[in-house]
Amino acid sequence: MSWRHIYSGPCWRLTGGNSKQRGRNLPRKLWKAAAKRPAQGFLNLTMSKLMIFHNILPGCEEGNPEAWRGFLTNYTPIALELFRVYSPWTPGARLEAWRDALQVLSADACAVLKGFSHQSEREFLVGLRAFLQDRAFAKLEPSQDAAVPPAPTAETLGTLFAGLPLMHQEITFLALSGYSQATIEKILRITPAVAEEGLGRLRASYAAVIERSEDRCLWPSAWIGISKAARANEQKDCTPLRQLIRILDGQASWYDKSPAETHRTKCLHCLELWNALQEVVAWDRTPQALPADGIEPLMALIPIKQEKRKPSLFARILGK
Numbered sequence: 001m002s003w004r005h006i007y008s009g010p011c012w013r014l015t016g017g018n019s020k021q022r023g024r025n026l027p028r029k030l031w032k033a034a035a036k037r038p039a040q041g042f043l044n045l046t047m048s049k050l051m052i053f054h055n056i057l058p059g060c061e062e063g064n065p066e067a068w069r070g071f072l073t074n075y076t077p078i079a080l081e082l083f084r085v086y087s088p089w090t091p092g093a094r095l096e097a098w099r100d101a102l103q104v105l106s107a108d109a110c111a112v113l114k115g116f117s118h119q120s121e122r123e124f125l126v127g128l129r130a131f132l133q134d135r136a137f138a139k140l141e142p143s144q145d146a147a148v149p150p151a152p153t154a155e156t157l158g159t160l161f162a163g164l165p166l167m168h169q170e171i172t173f174l175a176l177s178g179y180s181q182a183t184i185e186k187i188l189r190i191t192p193a194v195a196e197e198g199l200g201r202l203r204a205s206y207a208a209v210i211e212r213s214e215d216r217c218l219w220p221s222a223w224i225g226i227s228k229a230a231r232a233n234e235q236k237d238c239t240p241l242r243q244l245i246r247i248l249d250g251q252a253s254w255y256d257k258s259p260a261e262t263h264r265t266k267c268l269h270c271l272e273l274w275n276a277l278q279e280v281v282a283w284d285r286t287p288q289a290l291p292a293d294g295i296e297p298l299m300a301l302i303p304i305k306q307e308k309r310k311p312s313l314f315a316r317i318l319g320k
């Protein structure tokens, strides 16, 4: 039975809307068998479509080209989307920033990549988002931030969020991050009426933020600076990312969820982390475009382990 036969056979319910979901649905034992073969050019196209998170990072760290193709196919659109929202750069400059990041991630036998969470894709993506924001921050010019309205600071955010319900804080935070109302509705899966109400606190000082229809931060340098400071300010009663994922998935009990939410109304670190999680989940579920010339030019940047070719039967008979 061929792999194509298994893949398209009626016994597997491969109903996901995108190729990553179909990969997740493939039974693990089939995956293990398939993962041994990519270097032999075995259904390479299908393999990169079926690459799932738990195979990708270990494969990349071994220098496996199919794992890197899976990595680039899945995460290049997410990285470019992040730079689109959080930088004033042209599409070419965003791609260049991703190329630089890939060289850092893959250098020294993937030393930096090994530092990311390998437990779950969403934890990895939150880490990747922070890594890319930090790299962008180093290149951003504060002079490119909008002067009017002035960029928020940790202090002005404290005043803005004071007394606001948690959902309104999340909406306000995403709006200041750069998202239009239409995109906020998609990220948080809320109705236009809820989004509209949540944006109310911004009307007085940040009307320009509400009126904008494209997703782009008005103050990339200042805003990433705020996010970086919030990330660094973790307190001992902050909610770990893994627990936030359980809450997002509806797997946490009321006794765990309620104190975490109360804490989040007063903690910028947790609000930033929660919104980062919502953001990467939204990027991951929305198909984004790859660069016009695909991922192969990016593959050229990656150190790939060269597979030794098995000698032919004839050569082995001759002892060569």
Ligand SMILES: [Zn+2]
Pocket: 235, 237, 238, 239, 263, 264, 267, 268, 269, 270, 271
């Ligand atoms: Zn906290």
